[in-house]
Amino acid sequence: LAMRLSALNRESAVWEAARGQLDERGFALIPAVLSPEICDEIAGYYADERRFRSRIEMARYAFGRGEYKYFAYPLPKIVQQLRNSIYPELAPLANQWAERLGANIRYPERHSDFLEQCHHAGQKRPTPLLLKYGAGDFNCLHQDLYGETVFPFQLTFFLSQHGKHFDGGEFILCEQRPRQQSRVEALDPDRGDAIVFSVHHRPVRGLRGYYRATLRHGVSTVRSGERYTLGIIFHDAK
Numbered sequence: 722l723a724m725r726l727s728a729l730n731r732e733s734a735v736w737e738a739a740r741g742q743l744d745e746r747g748f749a750l751i752p753a754v755l756s757p758e759i760c761d762e763i764a765g766y767y768a769d770e771r772r773f774r775s776r777i778e779m780a781r782y783a784f785g786r787g788e789y790k791y792f793a794y795p796l797p798k799i800v801q802q803l804r805n806s807i808y809p810e811l812a813p814l815a816n817q818w819a820e821r822l823g824a825n826i827r828y829p830e831r832h833s834d835f836l837e838q839c840h841h842a843g844q845k846r847p848t849p850l851l852l853k854y855g856a857g858d859f860n861c862l863h864q865d866l867y868g869e870t871v872f873p874f875q876l877t878f879f880l881s882q883h884g885k886h887f888d889g890g891e892f893i894l895c896e897q898r899p900r901q902q903s904r905v906e907a908l909d910p911d912r913g914d915a916i917v918f919s920v921h922h923r924p925v926r927g928l929r930g931y932y933r934a935t936l937r938h939g940v941s942t943v944r945s946g947e948r949y950t951l952g953i954i955f956h957d958a959k
Contacts, residue, residue, distance in 0.1 A: 743874065743917060743919070747918060749918075751915045752910075752913075754914065755878055759913075762799070763797075763878075763951050773791060774791050775790065777790070784863065786858040787943075791846070791847065791850045792850065792851070793847065803878075804832060809830055812830055814874075815874065822933060832955060839957040844868040846867075846957055848865070850952045851952075852949065854890055854943045855947055856943055856945050856946065858940075859940055862895050863938065864921050867958035871920060873923070874955070876917045877915065877951070878913075878952075879912055879913065879914050880950055881950075882911065887943055887944075889941060889942050890944075891908060891940070892910065892916060894906040898934045918938060919936045921936065
């Protein structure tokens with residue numbers, strides 16, 4: 722994994738393209754980040770309760786159907802590496818977005834420094850999570866905010882292969898611009914791919930400068946099989 726992430730970080734063209742897509746559309750697909758073996762390893766964490774701080778049944782809170790678990794600190798090495806190595810690639814665009822939207826915030830270069838900001842604001846609980854869906858499960862459109870200190874991007878890593886491990890279960894992104902109808906994207910990445918996307922809103926250039934477009938994400942109904950994903954959220958929770 723370390724070799725793959727190092728190579729990914731060195732591929733400036735990959736991140737340049739990803740940031741360009743993020744800026745233009747609010748999301749970007751990054752292919753083949755994780756090997757099948759790493760996908761299996763991460764999905765296998767789900768059975769080890771010692772790795773997690775809480776388990777959420779979506780139906781109980783009207784979030785949808787299915788379940789997910791939040792990792793506890795210390796995070797698994799793989800999850801920690803993903804969080805630490807990807808954050809610096811996104812921080813420059815995060816600062817550009819903040820400037821365009823007139824937000825009085827500056828995201829530091831290192832993720833550890835950003836976590837200090839979260840913890841100073843009382844947000845000390847880790848937010849990376851594993852999600853598990855079975856037949857009939859889905860996730861309603863939502864945002865992962867968890868407090869006032871928010872990093873504007875997050876990632877989903879796809880640990881299961883559509884058509885082999887499950888059917889249905891498309892990744893859904895919905896963008897709402899003021900006084901316009903919503904635009905929806907339904908994505909079906911391969912196993913090992915990642916999608917980086919806007920957590921809350923993004924700046925869109927208009928005739929009088931930039932305005933905010935609001936984004937939410939979810940998962941369509943899984944028709945059969947089991948679907949596992951890893952969510953990497955960079956801010957911690959209260």
